[in-house]
Amino acid sequence: MSELSAWRDLRAGGTVLPGEAAQPRTGGWRTGVKPEVDLSACVNCLLCWLYCPDTAVRVDDATFVGFDHDYCKGCELCAAVCPTGAITMVRDGD
């Protein structure tokens, strides 16, 4: 929803139904570092998926496939909980 609605086109009180809200790209808040993964060291425990407070860990049918940096705020939780060291934080923008 990129075009802004007029008051008459909004539901009373601004009520929102599922699927209508534009996903805000919370990755824009990130400062400093972002996660990278060495998939050859990943054991697919999905702890990173479990701990990620946003939706930055992309999973395809229960398999970890990488990060969606549009939704990563750089909190480093995934790197902290990774049991094999497959996830490392790198300087953002590199």
Add this chain to the structure above:
Amino acid sequence: MATEPTLAVLTGGEAVAEAMRQVDPDVVPVYPITPQTPIIQTFSKFVADGRAQTEIVNVESEHSAMSAAIGSALAGARTMTATSSQGLALMAEVVYIAAAMRAPIVMALGNRALSGPINIHCDHSDSMLVRDSGAIQFFAENAQEAYDLTLMAPRIAEHPDVLLPVLVCQDGFTITHSAEPVELVPDRRARRFVRDYTIPFPLLDVKAPATHGPFAMPDYYYEVRYQQVAAMSAALAVFDEVAEAYAKISGRYYHVVEPYELEDADRAIVCLGSTAGTIKDAIDAMRADGERVGLLELRSFRPLPVDALREALGDVDEVAVLDRADSPGGRPPLYAELAAVLADTGVRLQSFVYGLGGRELHPEDVPGLFAALQDPRSGPAYVGLRGESWPA
């Protein structure tokens, strides 16, 4: 069960409780406060006696009462509550949210002065505190009207073009505690009139989930707020529609403004609430002496019926606007409204503040109000104030 109207001697509080029993709301979250207490006390007895099926939620404050009311109204349950004065002040924050979330809660307001000094008697300062909240405010003149407006209120609040809280304002003690004959609509007819409660996207409809009250940034806040302006405009037409339907079951037809002896009047009073009754008596006496005086009683303060006010008052030479509330350092609220509405009509206005903290206005005071119109002053005249202001 009665099929004919019942005439009963009831206080306004009891009459409103009867209307609530007939509406039989699903949920009533409420906290007691004088002079509203007789309403919820009488209604609680109806519930305890099995005469209403309502879930009464005994909350710990009025802030909680209105918060719970929003939750239940949006969950899909018809919700009513009641308060006065400090109670409304405490819930004021949440009244704004109720209006913004378009929760059609009906609330009896036993009008009482705001502290301080602490006082339990009538004025309209509590109503005026939430003047800009987006809540509708109707003012009753007596117990009958408080009863009737309470029955009409759910249909107005819940109309899909409106969806706003409705406050049925009734002067504390003068209406809430004074007994008078009140004609009650038969239960079944009242129940049929009120209809079933429906709102768009009730929260308990888990098959159709919705987010109510989302955060709104500068790109949307303005539009969501404007919706309340549109809903208020719609409420004027809805009032007439509901009043017409109510007249069919009750024989009593309400209008957003009620003119009294205004047709050929050269001078008129505009006021809210029970004082209108006092003034009507005084006008009858003055008319008997040949004075062309009249009254315009404002039934709906929010929405303000701008066109009806202009039409009713446009031909009057002088209008005394009576405020039972003040705005220290500014103009009293009702006067400020009338001054704006009649700005280009040539009608001369004089502001009067009266009755604060329950100070009585007697019929014999009314001729003096009309007389004071001959000697206009720029600021408000303070009726009955000891010390210089008015009468001089």
